[in-house]
Amino acid sequence: MAICEDMIVTRKDDDFGEWYSQVVVNGEMIENYDITGCYVMRPWAVSMWEIMKEYFDAEIKKMKIKNCYFPMFVSASDLQKEKDHMEGFAHEVAWVTKSGESELKLPIAIRPTSETIMCPYFSKWIRGHRDLPLRLNQWCNVVRWESRNPTPFIRSCEFLWQEGHTAFATKEEADTEVLDILELYRYIYEELLAVPVIKGKKSKHETFAGGLYTTTVEAFVPNTGRGVQGATSNCLGQNFAKMFEINFENEKGENAMVWQNSWAFTTRTLGVMVMVHGDDKGLVLPPNVASLQAIVIPIVSNQDDADTDGMIFDACETTVKLLNEAGIRADADLRDNYSHGWKKSHWEVKGVPLRIDIGPKDLANKQVRAVRRDSLAETDIPMADLVGKVKEMLDCIQQNLFNIAKQKRDSSIQVVHTWEEFVEALDHKKMIFAPWCDEEAVEKDVIARTKGAAKSLCSPLDQPPLAEVPCASHLESLLRNGPTGE
Amino acid sequence: MAICEDMIVTRKDDDFGEWYSQVVVNGEMIENYDITGCYVMRPWAVSMWEIMKEYFDAEIKKMKIKNCYFPMFVSASDLQKEKDHMEGFAHEVAWVTKSGESELKLPIAIRPTSETIMCPYFSKWIRGHRDLPLRLNQWCNVVRWESRNPTPFIRSCEFLWQEGHTAFATKEEADTEVLDILELYRYIYEELLAVPVIKGKKSKHETFAGGLYTTTVEAFVPNTGRGVQGATSNCLGQNFAKMFEINFENEKGENAMVWQNSWAFTTRTLGVMVMVHGDDKGLVLPPNVASLQAIVIPIVSNQDDADTDGMIFDACETTVKLLNEAGIRADADLRDNYSHGWKKSHWEVKGVPLRIDIGPKDLANKQVRAVRRDSLAETDIPMADLVGKVKEMLDCIQQNLFNIAKQKRDSSIQVVHTWEEFVEALDHKKMIFAPWCDEEAVEKDVIARTKGAAKSLCSPLDQPPLAEVPCASHLESLLRNGPTGE
Numbered sequence: 015m016a017i018c019e020d021m022i023v024t025r026k027d028d029d030f031g032e033w034y035s036q037v038v039v040n041g042e043m044i045e046n047y048d049i050t051g052c053y054v055m056r057p058w059a060v061s062m063w064e065i066m067k068e069y070f071d072a073e074i075k076k077m078k079i080k081n082c083y084f085p086m087f088v089s090a091s092d093l094q095k096e097k098d099h100m101e102g103f104a105h106e107v108a109w110v111t112k113s114g115e116s117e118l119k120l121p122i123a124i125r126p127t128s129e130t131i132m133c134p135y136f137s138k139w140i141r142g143h144r145d146l147p148l149r150l151n152q153w154c155n156v157v158r159w160e161s162r163n164p165t166p167f168i169r170s171c172e173f174l175w176q177e178g179h180t181a182f183a184t185k186e187e188a189d190t191e192v193l194d195i196l197e198l199y200r201y202i203y204e205e206l207l208a209v210p211v212i213k214g215k216k217s218k219h220e221t222f223a224g225g226l227y228t229t230t231v232e233a234f235v236p237n238t239g240r241g242v243q244g245a246t247s248n249c250l251g252q253n254f255a256k257m258f259e260i261n262f263e264n265e266k267g268e269n270a271m272v273w274q275n276s277w278a279f280t281t282r283t284l285g286v287m288v289m290v291h292g293d294d295k296g297l298v299l300p301p302n303v304a305s306l307q308a309i310v311i312p313i314v315s316n317q318d319d320a321d322t323d324g325m326i327f328d329a330c331e332t333t334v335k336l337l338n339e340a341g342i343r344a345d346a347d348l349r350d351n352y353s354h355g356w357k358k359s360h361w362e363v364k365g366v367p368l369r370i371d372i373g374p375k376d377l378a379n380k381q382v383r384a385v386r387r388d389s390l391a392e393t394d395i396p397m398a399d400l401v402g403k404v405k406e407m408l409d410c411i412q413q414n415l416f417n418i419a420k421q422k423r424d425s426s427i428q429v430v431h432t433w434e435e436f437v438e439a440l441d442h443k444k445m446i447f448a449p450w451c452d453e454e455a456v457e458k459d460v461i462a463r464t465k466g467a468a469k470s471l472c473s474p475l476d477q478p479p480l481a482e483v484p485c486a487s488h489l490e491s492l493l494r495n496g497p498t499g500e
Numbered sequence: 501m502a503i504c505e506d507m508i509v510t511r512k513d514d515d516f517g518e519w520y521s522q523v524v525v526n527g528e529m530i531e532n533y534d535i536t537g538c539y540v541m542r543p544w545a546v547s548m549w550e551i552m553k554e555y556f557d558a559e560i561k562k563m564k565i566k567n568c569y570f571p572m573f574v575s576a577s578d579l580q581k582e583k584d585h586m587e588g589f590a591h592e593v594a595w596v597t598k599s600g601e602s603e604l605k606l607p608i609a610i611r612p613t614s615e616t617i618m619c620p621y622f623s624k625w626i627r628g629h630r631d632l633p634l635r636l637n638q639w640c641n642v643v644r645w646e647s648r649n650p651t652p653f654i655r656s657c658e659f660l661w662q663e664g665h666t667a668f669a670t671k672e673e674a675d676t677e678v679l680d681i682l683e684l685y686r687y688i689y690e691e692l693l694a695v696p697v698i699k700g701k702k703s704k705h706e707t708f709a710g711g712l713y714t715t716t717v718e719a720f721v722p723n724t725g726r727g728v729q730g731a732t733s734n735c736l737g738q739n740f741a742k743m744f745e746i747n748f749e750n751e752k753g754e755n756a757m758v759w760q761n762s763w764a765f766t767t768r769t770l771g772v773m774v775m776v777h778g779d780d781k782g783l784v785l786p787p788n789v790a791s792l793q794a795i796v797i798p799i800v801s802n803q804d805d806a807d808t809d810g811m812i813f814d815a816c817e818t819t820v821k822l823l824n825e826a827g828i829r830a831d832a833d834l835r836d837n838y839s840h841g842w843k844k845s846h847w848e849v850k851g852v853p854l855r856i857d858i859g860p861k862d863l864a865n866k867q868v869r870a871v872r873r874d875s876l877a878e879t880d881i882p883m884a885d886l887v888g889k890v891k892e893m894l895d896c897i898q899q900n901l902f903n904i905a906k907q908k909r910d911s912s913i914q915v916v917h918t919w920e921e922f923v924e925a926l927d928h929k930k931m932i933f934a935p936w937c938d939e940e941a942v943e944k945d946v947i948a949r950t951k952g953a954a955k956s957l958c959s960p961l962d963q964p965p966l967a968e969v970p971c972a973s974h975l976e977s978l979l980r981n982g983p984t985g986e
Contacts, residue, residue: 045621045624047571048575048578049571049573049574049575049608052571052573053571054568054569054570054571054621055568055569055570056568057566057567057568057636059569060566060567060568060569060638061566061567063569064567080543080546080547081543081546081547081550082540082541082542082543082546083540083541083545083546083549083660084540084541085533085535085538085539085540085658086641086643086658087535087538087657087658088535089534089535092534104600104601105600105601106599106600107599107600108596108598108599109596109597109598109599110594110595110596110597110610111595111596111597111598112594112595112597112607113592113593113594113595113645113647114590114591114592114593114645115590115591121598122535124596124610135531135540138531144835144837150543152546154641155572155640155641157572159599159600161599171573172571172572172573174569349630351630
């Protein structure tokens with residue numbers, strides 16, 4: 015039996031962390047790097063990032079948001095101007111202290127995010143209400159030096175993202191943008207990555223450092239039983255405006271202060287997608303984000319029949335051409351030094367949504383055989399129906415991945431009303447839906463009691479009705495007075 | 501008279517450096533930053549960078565070159581592996597030594613370029629001849645800490661670029677790619693930026709640190725009389741392959757070493773474009789790279805005639821719509837708090853190729869008035885011919901900018917045969933075409949004798965015939981034995 019050298023040897027349910035490491039490496043998304051927390055993003059990963067980027071960039075351009083590029087370096091004095099903000103990032107900031115052989119006079123920070131880099135310019139550029147709204151975005155790398163448990167895509171020292179920074183005359187406009195952007199993030203997760211998310215508002219404790227409120231799309235990884243913050247859209251309120259003096263003359267001729275937002279999604283998206291859809295054979299890519307949606311593989315005859323083999327190769331190339339012309343991202347693997355079995359495994363590990371085999375029998379029957387990566391189901395497609403059928407199957411795979419993920423996610427949601435139920439649900443790796451007072455002391459108490467196993471994700475924007483709902487502080491009192499034996 | 505507050509007050513020919521600083525800032529491409537050598541790239545600059553990026557990215561994808569993303573951090577040991585390479589960059593490397601409050605065990609460098617970051621992976625990924633060619637590219641930021649004379653776009657501490665890194669089985673394939681990429685760089689300069697360049701090969705002294713040979717597109721800035729290295733496409737030979745052990749089994753089953761290239765163009769392109777085309781009124785953007793090709797401005801009636809003004813505004817919007825539908829990047833400036841005179845100056849400083857005015861007379865005559873930024877020539881265009889005429893004018897502007905730049909460049913080329921002629925041409929800010937031995941000692945001697953005023957640009961790939969050409973070492977002997985009184 016032909017075995018691909020990069021097969022996944024650990025089962026997803028046996029050792030999820032090890033499985034994930036194998037899948038991102040053997041699926042050729044990532045290579046590990048000799049500096050802790052840094053990873054090499056291979057073309058397979060970058061091509062998916064580019065698809066998300068293209069979508070998002072076009073959408074924000076429609077909204078008249080413009081791309082800019084600010085320096086990656088920031089002086090300590092600017093970085094520290096907003097105190098809460100600095101406190102949130104201080105422990106993970108990387109500092110440049112030398113250039114060549116010379117010590118710098120003052121250490122310079124590498125951006126963990128760019129609020130404090132951009133704000134001085136907002137202050138300069140904004141004079142009157144006609145300069146508003148000011149809406150900027152940049153695509154760049156940022157650095158957050160995390161030594162605890164680095165994980166490719168999910169938690170790394172350097173990562174790629176977009177960061178939007180905007181200023182408005184009124185809070186209403188800022189509020190509206192926060193949700194407009196959040197909807198784009200939902201789209202990226204649900205429509206491109208086929209990962210269901212819950213839109214919600216973060217607790218005070220989890221709000222962006224220095225911000226007024228944070229909205230989020232929260233994904234869920236059934237294997238770990240943990241929610242993952244997918245992307246956040248923040249209203250900064252006027253905190254930064256105060257510190258950086260971002261004022262303007264409003265329509266009445268009065269001096270006013272702007273309302274600001276910032277929002278970002280990162281390469282973490284790719285990690286969430288891998289964790290949610292991947293299986294024991296490797297990556298499983300949703301067609302909408304896969305840079306290769308279909309791989310065409312010839313099955314050469316055993317009889318060393320050069321004529322037939324030639325016709326099979328031609329059929330493969332014709333198939334690719336037809337699919338490409340229809341806008342389907344397809345390619346053929348015509349390498350003659352690998353067996354069909356090796357190629358099958360290879361493209362399975364890489365998660366290509368559809369494999370199309372063409373052998374002597376298919377040639378004779380004027381058909382191809384399509385094998386779905388998600389379900390492994392095989393279908394014979396007459397060449398005459400090729401494009402239509404392949405499109406249909408890709409749509410079906412996309413929908414199926416989402417449905418399965420949603421079903422798993424939904425069945426992991428547990429509604430609880432008491433502390434006992436809360437602890438039990440947590441033990442069963444559930445995502446818990448509970449009444450919640452949003453008081454920081456209570457949240458810290460829950461974290462302490464559960465030894466960090468519980469963490470607030472969000473207050474969903476769209477809440478299903480809770481039967482027999484206690485008041486918002488009910489759980490709080492449960493928590494404060496509940497059993498201490500957890 | 502309405503004056504735009506951002507008018508350029510220094511003439512290009514009076515104080516070129518000061519003029520350039522004013523133009524990039526007032527033209528809204530750049531803001532200065534409080535860390536020396538760092539600059540803010542505003543949307544006006546980024547949108548042009550995106551146009552170049554889109555062109556180049558599509559071209560290299562056709563060549564099957566794939567995008568990747570490697571970490572920005574590199575360990576000292578990897579960075580130092582290729583000695584010549586390290587020597588070339590050591591003095592300008594930025595070092596991270598702290599994260600949060602903790603000292604790192606070992607200082608970590610920020611990439612000045614990524615050869616030494618990628619090579620270990622080339623060594624891992626390349627086993628046999630079937631793994632070749634390996635052709636990667638990344639779009640990213642790099643840092644070269646230069647304190648001497650930082651200049652926006654041209655010489656900055658951090659800049660944006662693409663860097664291609666490729667490996668081939670044979671030198672022939674590497675040689676071919678070097679020139680294929682160089683041709684793309686020529687296209688960017690000549691066809692997008694309307695800046696004429698000379699393709700050539702760098703002297704040994706100017707060759708990329710650690711490389712075998714460097715090809716370049718050299719632009720020329722008449723005002724400074726200096727050539728500017730526009731972009732380079734390097735053959736690295738096997739120097740890096742040796743140090744990083746990038747070997748493969750060739751078709752004969754023998755162990756062989758790869759041939760590597762690296763090539764890059766940077767945001768410097770934008771600076772060269774500004775220097776070549778800009779004038780005393782500000783930026784002059786070539787239409788092919790201008791994110792806004794035409795700006796439509798209403799001329800409101802003096803009679804406070806609301807009906808006519810309304811119709812003028814409608815005509816502006818219709819004009820923009822027609823142009824956009826034809827693929828022309830146009831917008832209208834309908835702001836009512838700025839006068840026509842202010843807007844005229846504003847868009848002139850920003851260099852928009854075509855201004856389209858619409859006033860009561862134009863409305864009556866079913867026409868618009870188009871004003872070229874390059875020549876300031878005005879033309880009435882019947883609305884019926886709008887799209888065709890505007891396209892024609894944009895093409896004409898593009899061609900005209902190139903022609904003028906080429907004429908200036910060509911008239912600055914001086915063919916010399918003696919050291920006296922050489923020195924005289926240099927004094928007259930000429931680009932000198934001279935016989936040349938390409939010996940490093942001679943080059944250093946010329947630099948020393950001219951106190952750094954002379955610097956070798958390249959040996960043109962396409963050499964015009966030199967009448968009465970002396971042998972290649974003739975100038976050398978002239979230089980060695982020439983008058984010492986320079």
